Amino acid sequence: KQEVTQIPAALSVPEGENLVLNCSFTDSAIYNLQWFRQDPGKGLTSLLLIQSSQREQTSGRLNASLDKSSGRSTLYIAASQPGDSATYLCAACTGNQFYFGTGTSLTVIP
Amino acid sequence: GAVVSQHPSWVICKSGTSVKIECRSLDFQATTMFWYRQFPKQSLMLMATSNEGSKATYEQGVEKDKFLINHASLTLSTLTVTSAHPEDSSFYICSATPEADEQFFGPGTRLTVL
Numbered sequence: 036k037q038e039v040t041q042i043p044a045a046l047s048v049p050e051g052e053n054l055v056l057n058c059s060f061t062d063s064a065i066y067n068l069q070w071f072r073q074d075p076g077k078g079l080t081s082l083l084l085i086q087s088s089q090r091e092q093t094s095g096r097l098n099a100s101l102d103k104s105s106g107r108s109t110l111y112i113a114a115s116q117p118g119d120s121a122t123y124l125c126a127a128c129t130g131n132q133f134y135f136g137t138g139t140s141l142t143v144i145p
Numbered sequence: 146g147a148v149v150s151q152h153p154s155w156v157i158c159k160s161g162t163s164v165k166i167e168c169r170s171l172d173f174q175a176t177t178m179f180w181y182r183q184f185p186k187q188s189l190m191l192m193a194t195s196n197e198g199s200k201a202t203y204e205q206g207v208e209k210d211k212f213l214i215n216h217a218s219l220t221l222s223t224l225t226v227t228s229a230h231p232e233d234s235s236f237y238i239c240s241a242t243p244e245a246d247e248q249f250f251g252p253g254t255r256l257t258v259l
Contacts, residue, residue: 079238079250133248135189
């Protein structure tokens, strides 16, 4: 069964710093990998979707990479802002089923 | 982009009552919808996969008689929590996929059972 792990569980950085969130998965036979943002008490917001044939995706200050062979994905956030504070989840998709990590809680300090 | 709505967004009910949560895809047809549950400080857990016109497929450990799922049309799936108890209090999120690719998530429903 696919297991997804996210490190660190929590991260606190001063505003303006660049940061990296890590996601690892045990089964490399994934269809795609998706990064989400979750604000307290709210649903998920999809940030980036990386197909299994792709190496990275970029959207604004966000860049996500995928290395299927090593079972890893990273989410890079440039020039962090207080508004980036949230929980970030990665999810590995095998067919139509998603396996979620436990998330990284990010706090950006003004 | 594709929009998925959920109703209600927040519901409080007494123990023993049943609660129905609706999930709608507003601008696309979804042959498959998914229901997730999230307990505080835990990750999302898939509860069931719902295919239009057929019975839902439940994940191991999820009671199908307690969590009734109906996917009557290509734009609507409902989750009914029957005889709810305080331990069912959670955040319920649905998602829908127009293709076997990207999932679009609803805003979630917070259920509190007193």
